[in-house]
Amino acid sequence: MENIKSLRIGMAGLGMIFDETYLPVFLETIRHPLWFPETGPVIPKLHALYSRTGTRGKDLLNRHGESLGKPSNHLVSNTPLPDLDQLDALLVATPDDRHFSLAREALNAGKHVLIEKPSVLSLHELDVLNDIARKNNCLARVVYHKLLDPDHKRLRTLVHDGVMRSVRSGYATLLEPKQICSQQFSEWITGRNPGSYVAVHYIKLIDFTFGPSSGQKWALKRISATGQRGLAGPADGNTWDSVQLRVEYEYPDSREAAFDIHTSWVNPDCFPGYVDQEVQFRFENAIWLAHQRKRGVELSIEGMTPLLIKETPNHHYNSELLDPWNQRSRQGYGLEVIRRFFGDIAFLNHGGHDSERHARLTSLRTQEWCDLSGDRNTVAIVQAMEGILQAHANGSPGGVVTVNGKAGGLVLCLPGDPVRKVLYDGKV
Numbered sequence: 001m002e003n004i005k006s007l008r009i010g011m012a013g014l015g016m017i018f019d020e021t022y023l024p025v026f027l028e029t030i031r032h033p034l035w036f037p038e039t040g041p042v043i044p045k046l047h048a049l050y051s052r053t054g055t056r057g058k059d060l061l062n063r064h065g066e067s068l069g070k071p072s073n074h075l076v077s078n079t080p081l082p083d084l085d086q087l088d089a090l091l092v093a094t095p096d097d098r099h100f101s102l103a104r105e106a107l108n109a110g111k112h113v114l115i116e117k118p119s120v121l122s123l124h125e126l127d128v129l130n131d132i133a134r135k136n137n138c139l140a141r142v143v144y145h146k147l148l149d150p151d152h153k154r155l156r157t158l159v160h161d162g163v164m165r166s167v168r169s170g171y172a173t174l175l176e177p178k179q180i181c182s183q184q185f186s187e188w189i190t191g192r193n194p195g196s197y198v199a200v201h202y203i204k205l206i207d208f209t210f211g212p213s214s215g216q217k218w219a220l221k222r223i224s225a226t227g228q229r230g231l232a233g234p235a236d237g238n239t240w241d242s243v244q245l246r247v248e249y250e251y252p253d254s255r256e257a258a259f260d261i262h263t264s265w266v267n268p269d270c271f272p273g274y275v276d277q278e279v280q281f282r283f284e285n286a287i288w289l290a291h292q293r294k295r296g297v298e299l300s301i302e303g304m305t306p307l308l309i310k311e312t313p314n315h316h317y318n319s320e321l322l323d324p325w326n327q328r329s330r331q332g333y334g335l336e337v338i339r340r341f342f343g344d345i346a347f348l349n350h351g352g353h354d355s356e357r358h359a360r361l362t363s364l365r366t367q368e369w370c371d372l373s374g375d376r377n378t379v380a381i382v383q384a385m386e387g388i389l390q391a392h393a394n395g396s397p398g399g400v401v402t403v404n405g406k407a408g409g410l411v412l413c414l415p416g417d418p419v420r421k422v423l424y425d426g427k428v
């Protein structure tokens with residue numbers, strides 16, 4: 001047992017995504033440590049909890065304190081973050097407009113960071129985090145679990161191998177139930193939109209799968225967006241019920257590709273699935289149609305479906321499963337992505353001689369699917385969408401953001417307004 005190495009992990013934000021994905025990984029790896037050839041067995045230990053009121057931390061300690069080794073419980077408003085100096089890494093799963101400051105504090109203290117999607121809401125923030133991570137030799141990463149969905153890995157394989165060529169257009173929808181905006185996120189919903197919250201899943205999937213990582217050269221060109229209000233907030237306010245986003249790319253020979261991504265968090269709660277997710281990607285020689293919840297299972301249980309248990313579940317993401325050998329655990333790509341981060345920190349910290357640490361870090365940083373340095377287009381699209389929606393709420397709908405033109409990296413153009421607003425002047 002002495003040979004088991006541990007990682008001391010801090011967790012900021014103890015909400016839904018923590019309960020669904022991070023907590024099961026911590027509980028599971030206590031019983032079955034991670035194992036890698038370079039490190040041997042490794043246990044990621046939850047060492048410190050940070051949340052807005054401390055209540056969820058107390059609740060977690062009541063439920064699992066003993067098994068988790070009694071992590072310390074803190075308010076995030078205490079600065080500097082208590083016990084940060086004792087950590088190897090901080091995980092950030094707070095609401096999306098509160099990722100940046102926590103990640104910056106951790107990186108400044110020389111700690112690795114994993115941030116829930118969207119990493120941050122502007123390229124300025126991304127630049128700051130990337131600079132500190134580089135200066136302090138830390139890993140700075142973001143979670144996009146959809147890239148690990150077996151269907152999306154297969155999609156990428158076919159694109160990467162040239163079987164499906166040159167994507168030309170497509171759409172994706174991701175519709176969340178009304179309880180997300182009315183209950184779960186009611187504390188932080190004001191001024192927010194479902195596009196930044198969930199369109200990012202598909203923005204990243206498209207940008208990563210069809211872009212340079214698969215051998216395609218293309219450039220992000222234009223972003224436009226509109227949306228609807230009146231349910232999550234006032235009809236003339238800045239809180240959005242649903243958002244329609246369009247993202248356009250250009251290939252080197254001037255051909256273009258366009259994608260529409262529709263999101264909402266006001267879908268009926270009695271909907272048959274947790275989230276409705278559907279995509280269609282059209283290629284030069286192929287078409288890919290996929291539905292994330294209609295994967296074959298349809299379930300009806302009297303008195304339970306569709307409110308307590310959904311009728312068309314996606315068991316690949318995250319499910320409690322009883323294995324044939326009677327071991328019960330949560331499994332799925334939503335957890336695999338977190339294990340992967342722990343594995344990479346273990347490899348970095350314990351995977352060889354200290355003199356080779358920099359080489360290990362450099363190789364880990366080339367993983368653009370999760371490294372913050374590979375998140376530029378996704379953050380640029382989120383920043384553009386936020387800028388367009390803000391202008392819309394201020395009375396100027398119909399904006400378009402152009403990318404890497406003469407006037408700057410991200411430039412907002414509004415109909416009838418000759419003045420261009422530069423959102424980001426560096427190159428995206």
Ligand SMILES: NC(=O)c1ccc[n+]([C@@H]2O[C@H](COP(=O)([O-])OP(=O)(O)OC[C@H]3O[C@@H](n4cnc5c(N)ncnc54)[C@H](O)[C@@H]3O)[C@@H](O)[C@H]2O)c1
Binds near residue numbers: 051076094095118
């Ligand atoms: N990967 C996914 O599919 C997925 C799904 C849901 C949420 N998320 C992401 O996870 C993050 C959190 O979402 P959630 O659904 O868990 O939200 P939630 O509202 O359920 O929980 C948020 C948690 O953050 C805490 N918090 C709020 N402000 C804070 C602050 N300033 N500092 C520290 N803690 C703070 C709250 O106390 C709460 O514990 C968001 O970035 C969201 O986009 C990802």
